[in-house]
Amino acid sequence: MAADLGPDMAQQSAEHTATGGAEEFLDSPAFTVSGSGDWDDLVDEATSLHEERIVVNMGPQHPSTHGVLRLILELDGETVTETRAGIGYLHTGIEKNMEYRTWVQGVTFCTRMDYLTPMFQETAYCLAIEKLLGITDAIPERASVIRVLMMELTRISSHLVCIGTGGMEMGATTVMTIGFRERERVFQIIEMITGLRMNNAYIRPGGVAQDLPPGAIDKIRELVPEIRQGIRELELLVNENPIVKGRMVGVGHLDLAGCMALGITGPMLRSASLPHDLRKATPYCGYETYDFDVITRDTADSYGRLRVRLDEMYQSLRIVLQCADRLEASVGDPVMVGDKKVAWPAQLAIGTDGMGNSLDHIRTIMGESMEDLIHHFKLVTEGFRVPAGQVYVAVESAKGELGCHLVSDGGTRPYRAHFRDPSFNNLQATSIMCEGGQVADVIVAVASIDPVMGGVDR
Amino acid sequence: MSADDLGQEVAAGATSGARTVALGMPVVIRERHGMFGATAGQDTTGYGGLTVPVVLPGGSERPYGGWFDACVDDLARALDERNTASDEAIDRVVVDRGELTIVVAREHLPVVAQALRDDAALRFELCLGVSGVHYPGDTDNELHAVYHFQSITHGSKRIRVEATCPDADPHIPSIVATYPATTWHERETFDMFGIIFDGHPALTRILMPDDWPGHPQRKDYPLGGIPVEYKGATVPPADERRAFN
Numbered sequence: 001m002a003a004d005l006g007p008d009m010a011q012q013s014a015e016h017t018a019t020g021g022a023e024e025f026l027d028s029p030a031f032t033v034s035g036s037g038d039w040d041d042l043v044d045e046a047t048s049l050h051e052e053r054i055v056v057n058m059g060p061q062h063p064s065t066h067g068v069l070r071l072i073l074e075l076d077g078e079t080v081t082e083t084r085a086g087i088g089y090l091h092t093g094i095e096k097n098m099e100y101r102t103w104v105q106g107v108t109f110c111t112r113m114d115y116l117t118p119m120f121q122e123t124a125y126c127l128a129i130e131k132l133l134g135i136t137d138a139i140p141e142r143a144s145v146i147r148v149l150m151m152e153l154t155r156i157s158s159h160l161v162c163i164g165t166g167g168m169e170m171g172a173t174t175v176m177t178i179g180f181r182e183r184e185r186v187f188q189i190i191e192m193i194t195g196l197r198m199n200n201a202y203i204r205p206g207g208v209a210q211d212l213p214p215g216a217i218d219k220i221r222e223l224v225p226e227i228r229q230g231i232r233e234l235e236l237l238v239n240e241n242p243i244v245k246g247r248m249v250g251v252g253h254l255d256l257a258g259c260m261a262l263g264i265t266g267p268m269l270r271s272a273s274l275p276h277d278l279r280k281a282t283p284y285c286g287y288e289t290y291d292f293d294v295i296t297r298d299t300a301d302s303y304g305r306l307r308v309r310l311d312e313m314y315q316s317l318r319i320v321l322q323c324a325d326r327l328e329a330s331v332g333d334p335v336m337v338g339d340k341k342v343a344w345p346a347q348l349a350i351g352t353d354g355m356g357n358s359l360d361h362i363r364t365i366m367g368e369s370m371e372d373l374i375h376h377f378k379l380v381t382e383g384f385r386v387p388a389g390q391v392y393v394a395v396e397s398a399k400g401e402l403g404c405h406l407v408s409d410g411g412t413r414p415y416r417a418h419f420r421d422p423s424f425n426n427l428q429a430t431s432i433m434c435e436g437g438q439v440a441d442v443i444v445a446v447a448s449i450d451p452v453m454g455g456v457d458r
Numbered sequence: 459m460s461a462d463d464l465g466q467e468v469a470a471g472a473t474s475g476a477r478t479v480a481l482g483m484p485v486v487i488r489e490r491h492g493m494f495g496a497t498a499g500q501d502t503t504g505y506g507g508l509t510v511p512v513v514l515p516g517g518s519e520r521p522y523g524g525w526f527d528a529c530v531d532d533l534a535r536a537l538d539e540r541n542t543a544s545d546e547a548i549d550r551v552v553v554d555r556g557e558l559t560i561v562v563a564r565e566h567l568p569v570v571a572q573a574l575r576d577d578a579a580l581r582f583e584l585c586l587g588v589s590g591v592h593y594p595g596d597t598d599n600e601l602h603a604v605y606h607f608q609s610i611t612h613g614s615k616r617i618r619v620e621a622t623c624p625d626a627d628p629h630i631p632s633i634v635a636t637y638p639a640t641t642w643h644e645r646e647t648f649d650m651f652g653i654i655f656d657g658h659p660a661l662t663r664i665l666m667p668d669d670w671p672g673h674p675q676r677k678d679y680p681l682g683g684i685p686v687e688y689k690g691a692t693v694p695p696a697d698e699r700r701a702f703n
Contacts, residue, residue: 088665093681096674100681100696131555137564185677260583263639281614288675388514389554392606392618394586405604409487409512412702416590417676419605420643425587428642457665 052098052313053081058442060089067164067453073429080442085427090457098417100385103129104344106414108201110404113419114455115198116161119154120397121455122203123147124404127284128393129205132386132408135337142333143207143287149220149323150190150202151285151395152316155184156227158398158450159309163234166201166306166447170247175238181248182230185223192219205384207336210348212327220324224317231313238306248303250447252433255300263425266400267312268449271297271304278396290319302448340375342384366378383412399423399450421455484512488595512595517550517561525615526551526558533560533579536573542566557618564621564630568657571633574607574619582607582617585633590651592676600625601653605633605640623653626671632658650675 059070070086094113098106110125111118130136164179188198191208193216194202202209238244254264256272269276277294279287295311297304329379336343349358365373388410394403400422407416426449468509490510505663521527522662530551534544552559574582586606593600599622601661609615623630632655644655645664652673655661672679683695693699 030472088663091665093674096681097696124643134555261638263584263586263637276610278614281610282616388512390514390559390591390604390618391557392586392616393556394616401586403586403606405606407591409490409514411490416589416591420587420589424642424646425639428639445490 003267011123060086064448068198069427069446069451069453069456071434071446073434073439073442075439078438078440080434080437080439082360083431083442085430087424087427087453088455090453094458095347095417095419098414099359100413102412103205103386103414104379106384106417107204108199110417110419111199112454113458114397114402114421114423114451115398117154117202117398117455118198119147119150119203119396120402121404122201123151123285124325124393124395124419125406125417126203126205126299127395128391128404128406129386130389131393132389132406133205133342134387135206135342136337137340138337140207140334140337141286142330143195143337144213145323145326145330145334146193146208146212147203147285147329148287148290148333149320150193150200150208151325152319153186153190154321155315155316155398157183157190159313160186162398162447162450163238163306165307166444166450167238167244169447170244172238172244175234177229178237179232182227182234185227185230189216189220189223192216202338204344205335206339206343209344209413216292216330217324220320223323224320228314228317231299231310231317235310239310244306245303247440247444248298248301248306248448250301250303251437251441252302252448253300254433258429258432259300259429264429265401266397266422266426267305267308268400268426268429270295271308272300273298275294278394278401280395284393284395290322292316292319302444340372341379344379385410385412393421397422397457399452400426419455419458421448421458423451423453424456424458427451427456483517485596486511487514487593488512515552515554516529518553522551522553522558526553529558529580529615529617530560532577533570533573536577536580537566537569539577540569540573542569552654557616559620561617561620561622564623566637567619567621568631568633570619571605571636574617575636580609581611582615583609584608585637585639588647589643590647590653590675592651594625596622596678598624601628601651603630603647603653628652629654629656631656632661634658649673652676
């Protein structure tokens with residue numbers, strides 16, 4: 001039909017533009033893109049359902065999904081009707097790899113899981129090994145204090161990243177710059193003590209890799225007031241900021257019942273008013289001897305979590321200073337368990353080719369003590385054996401309960417190492433926190449979970 | 459096993475017959491061969507093909523110590539109240555390194571979970587997830603699903619519940635209905651070990667791609683890797699290096 005009228009149409013069209021008169025075409029059949037008009041019925045049928053379902057993949061490479069998290073959102077306009085989290089994009093098989101390395105080497109693997117909280121994985125893993133070995137009580141006091149110090153510094157740096165990136169995702173660049181600036185100060189201390197900013201592998205089965213270097217305590221005392229001032233600056237910027245409150249108050253709500261059902265721990269649980277903190281509930285590394293408070297809020301929303309994290313950093317600073325006092329009082333004490341069959345020689349020094357065994361130590365084992373040489377050789381090549389059995393040890397990471405389930409078959413390697421990463425568990429709450437809200441709230445809600453995909457996917 | 463198998467990593471089927479579950483008897487999961495770590499026996503040269511059984515702690519006898527006795531009693535009572543024979547559901551109780559492990563028959567796992575959560579004397583509100591373990595030598599119980607629970611109400615007590623299933627029939631009932639927190643954990647254990655959690659709302663792979671063949675954390679799944687050359691020397695992949703296990 002259209003083909004028949006083609007030449008006429010062209011002619012009419014030419015006349016139309018030439019004359020500008022339209023009235024003479026009123027009686028002609030109208031031709032639209034849908035043809036003769038029978039499509040209209042189909043269109044009416046489709047629109048009558050009012051199904052404007054749009055499924056949007058947010059991620060895995062979206063800058064505001066915290067790494068390679070993939071959120072599959074079903075949208076109705078701006079409203080999120082369904083949320084699913086797709087994970088696994090950063091799965092590196094760390095747990096499998098640990099089964100092929102000695103117990104000591106495992107530290108360098110698990111530290112890379114949640115790369116913002118390396119000390120917590122290291123501590124959980126080492127505490128689990130020590131429990132399997134039955135040497136928990138033999139860990140030197142100074143080593144435990146250093147562990148607590150490192151964990152609390154890590155908690156501060158993790159919270160700073162959470163708040164900083166969370167602010168950046170809402171468009172507040174200054175929150176991010178302050179957060180990272182203060183984190184850099186924390187890293188100065190961590191780097192001075194461990195030699196590395198991240199992936200430290202500093203905490204070892206039986207103690208820590210090395211004692212504090214000279215001047216570390218002074219550095220801590222110098223930087224803690226600066227960090228406190230920086231956190232205060234962050235607080236002044238965000239706490240009563242109308243934009244922050246407008247974006248965060250009531251967003252990502254998850255009440256206590258929801259938290260318990262989903263196994264949520266950490267700042268998310270404490271923002272729902274339950275003062276559950278493993279540092280108080282099941283103390284490890286001597287946490288029961290430190291003076292600090294468990295922070296809670298009753299709002300159960302993103303804003304409450306922000307405030308919990310801010311206040312927790314002050315508490316961590318309190319613990320850091322208590323650690324500094326104790327470390328000053330215990331200079332010279334051992335930082336590694338006395339059992340030579342377990343203790344990796346904790347005497348390291350900077351050489352021309354980087355960090356390595358100190359020359360004094362090498363001189364001793366090569367020149368003076370055959371027994372030390374044998375121990376060193378056996379530890380480095382074979383590793384130590386751990387009696388068969390299984391344990392579960394949990395520490396309060398910056399994100400919640402970080403559990404380590406270790407199984408030994410009596411060998412020199414873990415038979416199975418499983419980490420219960422808090423981010424992995426907490427990310428399950430994405431759906432319940434986001435559905436029914438706006439797309440923009442998804443960002444805020446996910447940021448308040450503080451997931452790190454390295455830990456989630458392992 | 460012959461001397462040819464000396465040093466073989468996974469001695470699947472080396473242990474004979476079914477697992478010992480008698481009280482106080484350790485659970486033999488495999489045998490270790492070779493010169494390293496074999497402390498039992500007379501041959502100290504290491505060349506005679508030393509074998510040493512790998513044993514996990516077996517069932518403990520009462521008293522278990524501490525609050526463990528009361529907890530096990532409470533669980534038995536709560537199971538009886540739910541019309542489940544507690545001696546059938548509870549296979550054995552293992553107390554090791556100050557931790558309480560209750561090994562349950564897999565078909566009774568959901569009611570055990572229900573009892574752990576709902577009974578006022580137990581009240582383990584938090585389920586901290588599932589961890590799978592693969593024991594190829596533990597005949598007819600190759601796959602273990604290990605659950606950890608914590609009771610915030612009763613002073614942060616922890617218990618471990620373990621259910622096993624054979625490789626040939628890798629089914630364990632899901633406890634997602636009781637503990638929604640285990641949704642992802644069960645998916646992960648399915649993904650990594652191939653344990654099928656019956657009744658899970660959407661048991662799909664979670665870490666590996668959907669079309670991935672095999673279950674990576676099983677002991678018969680190779681680690682993989684390539685040799686790396688560095689300054690003229692070649693370092694073999696981790697699973698082919700000399701091991702002292």
